[in-house]
Amino acid sequence: MNISAMLKLTIAMAIFGSIGFFTIHTGIPAVELVFVRCICATLFLGTMWYITGGHKTEKWDKKEVGKTLICGVFIVLNWVFLFKAFEEMSISIAISIYNLAPIFVLMLGAVLLAEKMTIQGIIATVICFLGSILIVGIEHFQSIDQFFNSGFIWALLSALFYALTMFTSKTINGLSSYALTFVQTTVGIVMLLPFCDFTVFQGLTTSNWLFIFGTGIIHTGFVYYLFFDSIRNLSTVIVSVLVFVDPVVAILLDVLILSFKPSLLQVLGIALIFGSILYIVFMPTQKVVAHEKTSSS
Template sequence: MKGWAVGKMALAMMIFGSVGFFSEQTGIPAIELVFVRCLCAMVFLGGLWYATGKYKEEKWQRRSVMQIILCGFFLIGNWVFLFTAFGEEGASITIVTSIYHLAPVIALVLGSIVFKEKLSIFSFLAMVACLVGTILIAGEGSSISVDSLLASGIGFAFLAAICYALLMVGGKGIQGVSTYAVTFIQTSIGVVMLLPFADFDAFIGLTMTNWIYIIATGLIHTGIVYVLFFDSLRELPTSISSALVFLNPVTAILSDVFLIGFLPTWLQVAGIALIFIGMVCTFVKPRPRTIVQEKAS
């Protein structure tokens, strides 16, 4: 039923939109939080993969396996940079989330380079809007430098967006493998990657509230959200799923404003609006008539 699928997708996006607020309440650094997230997702989704019997239906291909592994590194980099951005002193969830959602536009640019995809007028407008929006957001300080951008979370958010874009581009063409298998492999890679760097002393002295937010970030924001997202994605047309994706940043911004008390300046509001406009432009496809005319010319 499409209505049920819409509800699951909407719930998944709203839950994930609160991940920035939850991460700030955990009381642990980014690497340790991502490690817990990978561990919880590996166990939870791996258990579902086995329980549903999907592991029996997998059709392993060398190319797909290599893509999954490569994308696993991009996924972990994406999470580490994103949570690092949230954890920077003075960084706001609103600004970090807005910069992070440059990923579709970056993916467009990468796609045009790697796959020789032609950029439409809407794609060009998306890049211009997002570029201007980023300048407005980053230019709020008295000076712009690498140190100031990293301290504000903008630099790390941009690195997270690049990793996310690489994940989107690198994941194209994966066939014969279920989403459970993909996520299980990638989060397993994350556990192995981050184990040598995780400082388990960071978990000492945490309150019960901290632990609730940590477990919620691992089980709910990763395990349950992934199940809701992938189960609904296959039932919905691209137009609806693309529109529902906007609930993610909207929820993040609302939680930042009403729960944390962040108030962006007018220039930052304009920059955020331009990035959202850029996101909209990435979802607009040219009409068939336009494509025919381009081929004819």
């Protein structure tokens, strides 16, 4: 077990858990915020990459670079959709839906890698979907338009692209963590530049800028360096468990600092989602252990 990689991922997820709190204090929309994040992260990672001398020894492979570019598109869309969800709904609700990503990873494995989904996996997927409906509070919506404008779709899309990011990044092994994140944040700058409205930066306070640079340097540069440096050295099961540090921190901050008070149905929905995901994560381990015990006896 790689303790160093586990510690890095735990720290990354704990810091990332505060991103919702930072986001709502930046005072700018999702696209512009992600654009600034990408600029800050590119400068931060590029500087660190240069200082450590990693740029001199980097081994570039066309196939790896291609995967990294695709992963960059996924991660930028993941950020944009998550921040748009924060604009429409509570951080706790958005993060709970966002953490459906392991379910999407399971489904992607079944579709793209022809991996068989177990009955337990299918049941857990259905329960997660029902949980996501409960935490959005569908009983309060009087029309389909009102439901779609609730932020649910943005949160769901963020979960899908988070899953695609995890799914793709696990296949990239040749590039260093600096090169990987540097290329991806550069992709973000190129992608979002045509869509940015620079007038939103007028009249921002010092506090706004501190939160903006915090999300760029800390939550993007530092956190994603730790994320990609650790994820390649850990099993999928360990990664799936440690990413739960993120929603725990996010929900605690939302409840303790932003005074979010979930209804009973929303609490039930959150419990259904995380309970089902934990079941999916630990069930294969339990089966393997049981099999090994049987074999050894």
